[in-house]
Amino acid sequence: METAIEVDDLVVRRGKRRVLHGISCVVPRGSVTGLLGPSGSGKTTLLRAVVGVQIVGGGTVTVLGQPAGSPALRHRLGYLTQAPSVYPDLTVRENARYFARLYGLGAPDADRAVVDVGLGTAATQLVGTLSGGQRSRASLACALVGRPELLILDEPTVGQDPVLRAELWDMFHSMAARGSTLLVSSHVMDEAARCDRLLLIREGRLIADDSPTAVRAAAGTDDLEEAFLRLIKASAGSTASAGSTESTASTGSTESAGSTGNPESSTRTSEGTGAR
Numbered sequence: 217m218e219t220a221i222e223v224d225d226l227v228v229r230r231g232k233r234r235v236l237h238g239i240s241c242v243v244p245r246g247s248v249t250g251l252l253g254p255s256g257s258g259k260t261t262l263l264r265a266v267v268g269v270q271i272v273g274g275g276t277v278t279v280l281g282q283p284a285g286s287p288a289l290r291h292r293l294g295y296l297t298q299a300p301s302v303y304p305d306l307t308v309r310e311n312a313r314y315f316a317r318l319y320g321l322g323a324p325d326a327d328r329a330v331v332d333v334g335l336g337t338a339a340t341q342l343v344g345t346l347s348g349g350q351r352s353r354a355s356l357a358c359a360l361v362g363r364p365e366l367l368i369l370d371e372p373t374v375g376q377d378p379v380l381r382a383e384l385w386d387m388f389h390s391m392a393a394r395g396s397t398l399l400v401s402s403h404v405m406d407e408a409a410r411c412d413r414l415l416l417i418r419e420g421r422l423i424a425d426d427s428p429t430a431v432r433a434a435a436g437t438d439d440l441e442e443a444f445l446r447l448i449k450a451s452a453g454s455t456a457s458a459g460s461t462e463s464t465a466s467t468g469s470t471e472s473a474g475s476t477g478n479p480e481s482s483t484r485t486s487e488g489t490g491a492r
C-alpha cells in the first residue's frame with residue numbers, strides 16, 4: 217500500500233484548548249477515506265493540518281512524501297473548505313476558469329469541472345445568485361479543476377440532494393480509480409459506507425481507522441451508524457478522565473499557515489478499530 221498521508225502523534229491546540237490529542241493514521245493512495253465524527257470533534261482541524269494551514273503543537277504530518285504545508289505540495293493538493301471559496305461577482309464558469317489559469321490549465325479543464333459537479337446548466341450564472349448547495353458545488357469545481365493528486369474535502373455534500381450526493385460520490389470514486397487520493401469529512405453516516413477507509417474521530421482522538429466492513433465487525437453490528445454510536449460510547453469511558461481537565465469554552469485564536477513538521481516522521485501503522 218502506497219501512502220498519501222501519514223499523521224504521526226499529531227497534537228493541535230486551538231485557542232486555549234487541546235483539540236487533537238496525538239492522532240496517528242495513514243491514508244492510502246488512490247483511496248476515498250472518510251473522516252467522520254461528531255460536531256466539534258476535530259475533523260476540520262485535522263484536515264487543516266494535512267493541508268498545512270494549521271499550527272501544530274506536536275507530531276508530524278507527511279503528505280505525498282513531504283512535510284504538510286511544503287510549497288512543493290501546493291499544485292498537488294486541492295482543498296475544499298466548509299465556507300465556499302468562490303467569487304460571488306463572477307459566474308460559475310469564470311470562477312472555474314480563473315482557478316484553472318492559476319494551475320496553468322485551459323478553459324476546457326475548467327468547463328469539464330463545472331459539468332462534473334452538476335453545474336453545466338448554471339455555468340453562466342453569477343455565483344452570488346446561486347443557492348447554497350450550488351455555491352458549494354461551484355467551490356468544489358474550483359478545488360477539482362487542477363485534477364490534484366490529493367483532494368481534501370471538508371463536508372463537500374452538505375446541502376446537496378440525495379441524487380446529487382450519489383453523483384458526487386460516484387465522481388470521487390472515479391477520481392480515486394484514476395489514482396487520486398480523497399480525504400472527505402462528513403456528518404452523514406450513510407456516506408461512510410461509500411468510503412474505502414474510515415477514520416472516526418471523537419473529542420480529538422481517533423477511535424476507528426479501518427474499512428467500513430471491519431468497523432461493522434468490530435462494533436458487532438451491520439448498521440454503520442449504530443457501529444459508530446457503539447464505538448463512540450465505548451471510547452467515551454476511556455477518555456473521560458483525560459477530557460475532564462479541558463475547558464469547554466473556546467477562545468478565538470489567530471492562526472496562520474505553517475508547516476506541520478519534518479519529513480523524517482517515523483512510520484506509523486493505523487490505530488486499529490476499537491475503543492480506546
Ligand SMILES: Nc1ncnc2c1ncn2[C@@H]1O[C@H](COP(=O)(O)OP(=O)(O)OP(=O)(O)O)[C@@H](O)[C@H]1O
Nearest residue numbers: 230231235255256257258259260261466467468469
Ligand atoms: N479558531 C478557533 N479557536 C479556538 N477553538 C477553535 C477554533 N476553531 C475550532 N475550534 C475548536 O476546536 C474544536 C475542533 O473544531 P473542528 O472545527 O476541527 O471540529 P469539526 O469536527 O470539524 O466540527 P464540525 O463537524 O462542526 O465542523 C472545537 O471544539 C472547536 O470549538
